[in-house]
Amino acid sequence: MIENYRNSFLKEVEANVEEGEWVKMCMQCGVCSGSCPLGKFWDHPPQELFMMIRAGQRDQVLGSDSMWMCTSCYNCIVRCPRELPITHIMHGLAHYAKRQGLVPANQPTAKFAQKFWDNLMTKGRVNEFKLGLSLYFMNGFGEGIKVAMKNQKLGMNMLKAKRMNPKEIMGGHTVEDLSGFQQAIKKATELEDARIAQPGG
Incomplete structure (x- = not known):
């Protein structure tokens, strides 16, 4: 047995x-x-x-x-x-x-992965500004301020390199066919769920 x-x-x-x-x-x-x-x-x-x-x-x-x-x-x-x-x-x-x-x-890598995925799925592209904010404050406002202060030099360098633009918070780049992108991901998820649900996986 x-x-x-x-x-x-x-x-x-x-x-x-x-x-x-x-x-x-x-x-x-x-x-x-x-x-x-x-x-x-x-x-x-x-x-x-x-x-x-x-x-x-x-x-x-x-x-x-x-x-x-x-x-x-x-x-x-x-x-x-x-x-x-x-x-x-x-x-x-x-x-x-x-x-x-x-x-x-509270597994940090899992939390990061989920936030990255949610950010990507919004417009089909990663919005670094919004992703950064969500990561800084994922453990609360007080902790977020501490993390932001600790990483202010990194943030400034990203701003200079135009990798984290405050203007992105109001919009941001979107893939040409966002609906098609989201439908493709949904279909892929459905196929994976169906595969796993079958006997023998």
């Missing part, structure tokens, strides 16, 4: 997580962890997550914030002796955990 449970979660990952079928190929060498610039901050480094998946620890894996630590530097992929697409698996696990409603509370 334990073996069935183990196989069940591994199969779930293989069916629903990007590049999930590679998880069983990990040989636990730990090169990925040693190559990661944020390795020491992970609760569970990649090879440990893969071992937990194979051990059937579904809630521990999907409820972890470890995969949200990935910055897409690709050091792990370059150095993996088996060439596992580790970065893709990490993002796939994070995406799947989100779809399952298992993202840890």
Whole structure:
């Protein structure tokens, strides 16, 4: 019965997580962890997550914030002796955990990702000014003032480079066919939901 449970979660990952079928190929060498610039901050480094998946620890894996630590530097992929697409698996696990409603509370990377997505979907282009404001104040007004003061030099440099224009707050650039863009994203989401809903993912 334990073996069935183990196989069940591994199969779930293989069916629903990007590049999930590679998880069983990990040989636990730990090169990925040693190559990661944020390795020491992970609760569970990649090879440990893969071992937990194979051990059937579904809630521990999907409820972890470890995969949200990935910055897409690709050091792990370059150095993996088996060439596992580790970065893709990490993002796939994070995406799947989100779809399952298992993202840890107040996970900063998840909050950033959602704000970036919401900003992009408004007009089909990222409005840096609005995105910056929403990120500065995402943990409250008082904290936002502190963050803004700490990053005022960065903000001024972005203003000079015309990457954060106050005029954008009243408008901003829009893709030519915003309705078409939004419909395409909606259709893609529906197809993904339908795929996941099918037996075997």
